[in-house]
Amino acid sequence: MNFNEHKPIYLQISDLICEKILNDEYREDERVPSIRDLGGMLGVNPNTVMRSFEYLKTIDVIYDKRGVGFFVSPGARKVVKSIYKQLFLDEELPLIIKKVKLLDIETDVLFEHIQKGLQTP
Template identity: 55%
Template structure:
């Protein structure tokens, strides 16, 4: 996995896991790799993976069964979808709309596709 220098690694890993949930590659109650296994697979320190899992746990996307491992939470897909939609509407869409306006693109062309 290649990481960008512009964003913390644990957040980039979190994004990848969330994308897998949205795509259906990971489903509710699926077990995730252990912190050490996942870290070794993608070449990051186990502490970085632990930070990722803690963030996802705090967000309600995964949960820990003590002694067994981490699992995708029921309703995780809906949680991720809601979070991603909110982020898109607040962070990405305004820039897109501004660019459309500056380039004098008729927004109706997007509705015809």
Template identity: 35%
Template sequence: MSHSLNDSKPIFMQIKDRIEDQIVNDQLKVHEQIPSTTQLVTFYKINHLTVAKGINLLVDAGVIYKKRGVGMFVAEGAKEMLIEQRKKGFVDQYMLPMLQEAEKLGISEDELNKLMKQMKGRGEQ
């Protein structure tokens, strides 16, 4: 986990996103305990209420669950749920604007596929 938080979005959302990333990347697995609020407060040097707000969003979404007096754990199906949410977000945030711009520029589907394959090749170097 990186120590740095930034101004791109509220800190409690960044805490939520980092835990989600750990679940999606298999750093945290089903029924595995997540770092405690105290550990996160100490690690990031931020307010306890800020951490709790991010954690509570995950509990409310069913991504993690509480065991009273023990801690927070990754819920069954959390990874799959997060991946589905991110796929939808990917389409809305990246694919639709890209397709709209491609249409404006007269880029055909074949050209678009070629460009994506070229770009993918760059990332594998």
């Protein structure tokens, strides 16, 4: 996995887990890889992975069963979707809009592209 330069690693790992929840790789009430296994897969300090898990716990995406491991919370998919939706609207979209303004892209051209993109599977 290539980590990007700007976001803290523990958040990027959370992103990764959320992505896998969204695409059904990690299913609700199923166990996610242990801190050590994930650290080993990614080459990341286990304490960083733990921080990531702690964060996901606070937003109710995963829960832990002592001595057994971490599991995807029921309803996690909905939670993840709504968080990332908000993130997209609050942070990623403004950046796109900024670029649209900078490059003087006309609104109808923009919407045409969006519509075409939404139609393709």
